[in-house]
Amino acid sequence: MPSISAPSSKKATTLSVAVKCRPLTEKERCRNIIRVHNDKEILVLDPDLSKDYLERIQHRTKQRTYAFDYAFGPSSLNSDVYKRSVCSTIAGVVQGLNATVFAYGSTGSGKTYTMVGTKDDPGLMVLSLNTIFDLIKDNTSDKFEVTCSYLEVYNEVIYDLLEKSSGHLELREDPEQGIVVAGLRAIKVNTLFDLRN
Numbered sequence: 716m717p718s719i720s721a722p723s724s725k726k727a728t729t730l731s732v733a734v735k736c737r738p739l740t741e742k743e744r745c746r747n748i749i750r751v752h753n754d755k756e757i758l759v760l761d762p763d764l765s766k767d768y769l770e771r772i773q774h775r776t777k778q779r780t781y782a783f784d785y786a787f788g789p790s791s792l793n794s795d796v797y798k799r800s801v802c803s804t805i806a807g808v809v810q811g812l813n814a815t816v817f818a819y820g821s822t823g824s825g826k827t828y829t830m831v832g833t834k835d836d837p838g839l840m841v842l843s844l845n846t847i848f849d850l851i852k853d854n855t856s857d858k859f860e861v862t863c864s865y866l867e868v869y870n871e872v873i874y875d876l877l878e879k880s881s882g883h884l885e886l887r888e889d890p891e892q893g894i895v896v897a898g899l900r901a902i903k904v905n906t907l908f909d910l911r912n
């Protein structure tokens with residue numbers, strides 16, 4: 716079966732990609748074509764159920780395995796995602812490293828749920844802020860300034876989700892940091908979260 720994965724020679728990377736398959740809605744149950752194979756791979760079944768056994772074994776099928784740095788199934792909590800794929804990145808922020816965590820996906824794919832979450836299943840932004848403030852509390856020698864913004868890039872237009880009446884934001888050039896978004900320190904691609912010290 717064909718599979719797509721990062722080259723095995725690539726041992727260290729500054730970019731990790733995680734996939735999270737949210738629980739299916741009632742309407743979607745008839746198109747249940749995603750299987751989380753293991754903690755790194757998902758299988759997308761051929762949605763054309765009319766294909767017979769012969770076609771499938773002769774690879775005349777659209778069934779594909781996709782590999783990621785992390786794969787999470789419908790029963791995974793946001794805290795599982797956070798612990799495995801984000802937590803170590805956040806710790807570096809308090810030591811002066813820049814880090815970006817963003818959610819990308821189509822409408823209704825679960826980006827807001829993953830980033831914001833609920834009271835019972837807090838999202839990555841909430842868990843990150845908890846970690847940041849815990850680390851700051853433990854650090855008695857440095858002074859910190861924490862800023863937070865929450866942006867969405869939708870159809871290539873940027874919106875400030877903390878100030879909905881602000882309309883869309885413009886990109887501007889910052890001579891020191893390259894492109895930044897409207898002077899804010901966070902970006903979001905239909906939910907993108909950027910942490911800078």
Ligand SMILES: Nc1ncnc2c1ncn2[C@@H]1O[C@H](COP(=O)(O)OP(=O)(O)OP(=O)(O)O)[C@@H](O)[C@H]1O
Nearest residue numbers: 737738789820821822823824825826827828829905
């Ligand atoms: N892990 C999950 N467990 C339970 N429900 C979930 C989960 N992830 C997403 N959902 C539900 O799926 C629906 C769509 O999710 P969400 O609103 O987060 O999507 P979105 O990608 O932010 O959509 P949009 O781009 O349209 O804002 C919501 O009803 C949400 O509660």
